[in-house]
Amino acid sequence: MNSANRSFTILDGGMGRLLERLGAPFRLPEWSALSLIEAPEFVTRAHRAYVDSGADIITTNSYGLVPHMLGPERFTRDGLSLADRAGRLAREVAEGAGRKVLVAGSLPPLFESYQPERFQADEAPRILESLVGGLRPHIDLWLVETQSSTPEALTALAAVRDLGLPVYVSYTLKDEDGRVGPAELRSGEAVSDAVERTLAAGASGVFFNCSQPEVMSDAVLAARRVSGWPDFAIGVYANAFAPEPPSDAPYAGISEIRADLGPENYLRWVDRWIAQGASVVGGCCGIGPEHIEAIRNYRARIAV
Template identity: 80%
Template sequence: MTSEPAFTILDGGMGRLLERLGAPFRLPEWSALSLIEAPDYVTRAHQAYVESGTDIITTNSYGLVPHMLGDDRFKADGQALADRAGRLARAVADRAGRRVLVAGSLPPLFESYRPERFQAGEAPRILKNLVEGLRPHVDLWLIETQSSTVEALTSLAAVIGDGKPVHVSYTLKDENGREGPPELRSGEQAEDAVRRTLAAGASGVFFNCSQPEVMSQAVRAARRVVDETSAPVTIGVYANAFAPEPPSDTPYAGISEIRADLGPENYLKWIERWLADGASVVGGCCGIGPEHIEAIHSFREKAPAS
């Protein structure tokens, strides 16, 4: 009988890897540009993560939103591009030679880190294109980099009834490493957000796209909430590797610098901490690449299985 792995490995960031591979890459399209102009690079990026040992690859759909594509292009091509993102990931997973799941990425619909820009009236039509394009190809949903519960629960409601697991991942305030109770970028307490998210039916709550230094407190807060219920709930973490910056009035005004202290060896130390805090899914966000995932996989190979 095959034993279960000690924890599940999510892949790393897509945009930075595409840039490293030499794919077409510029703002504001970000990772979506490769999907439009050179999808073979997206396949290569997914393949690199599979070869590094990931259990879950995430569709390259983070940039498929109007404020990155432009509204006209989104209306004309958004669903077809989401379908392409799903197909590319599915094809790589299916030929992996082992069980690799595909997570359908549902990003912030209006802008990352800017909860005040959420537009409830516009959200359904954006979600419709993304969900309908991705749904045939994914094993689970990953609602990523959510700055508030209102935006997260809007996306959750769009997919909760289709029978696939739905994980909601929040981004945290992380300036200067922050001390005190962890907060979403909206100012909501992370513990309250977890409680609301689980009550709405999420299969798991993750934290991503924030500095590693703020993640442990959030994981422990999530663990406290999960321990209140008997329902099986997944807790996950995937941090970024760049220093925090103040919000800009210009969306995606520049590409952030990667921290020099978050190579694979140092990032693995954070992974070990999050696992001890109660996470069972770990991976990486912006600036975390296949070499980091390989280090995590090697660590797991030496860990006792559950």
């Protein structure tokens, strides 16, 4: 591994699969939101597991707090209070960590993950109002994550850009098995164009998440080549999903997790991303506390 003396920030790992492992209520379509509704103590346990493993940033369990997962009526009735609960649970764990741990407020895809064509610009502000209103009192930064296109990402960015906290936008990439060619968002937009537009709109940095590790390096390198914003953060937190074709059916089933992305193998990818210029690394779906612990130990080794 590249053992150069480098410093980087560690983001936490995926929430949904960890909740399932802990025995929390877990089913589709609510996904990780179900624990927040029925058994929030499991959310606290998950946050603590990531803090204990070495995460510098934990992410609010608000990814599932959208109408297509909660149901429109429940979102209208409970969306704001559930977002507040997600923020409070993360803040309580961060405050009890005994060291500095930041809380990232997760703003997810508002209509469907991996489906940029479903974005509804006229409906987005209403949904964002509840999420932002509930999370805002409890967080240190915004994480607009798993964005498949710049229109959906920049809409969320605009909603929080002027609220006094850093805003990071994280894009998900085309990652079909055996894919070759320049890095692209799932919308087909070039990563370099998306990074330029996102930074011009006021983001503090651009991340890449919820895609297979194999496609992340090209995205990091494309982001590094963007000029004019020398100090922006680049982050990576890949998933461990097995390759699967795009589907028009929302949440048809729970995706299979790859067997070849244990902590040691995932750490090889992390080492590459850091060497290529990433300053924030963590994990998405299927990447758990054991992976974060391996990253923490790696950082301690190379800091000597």
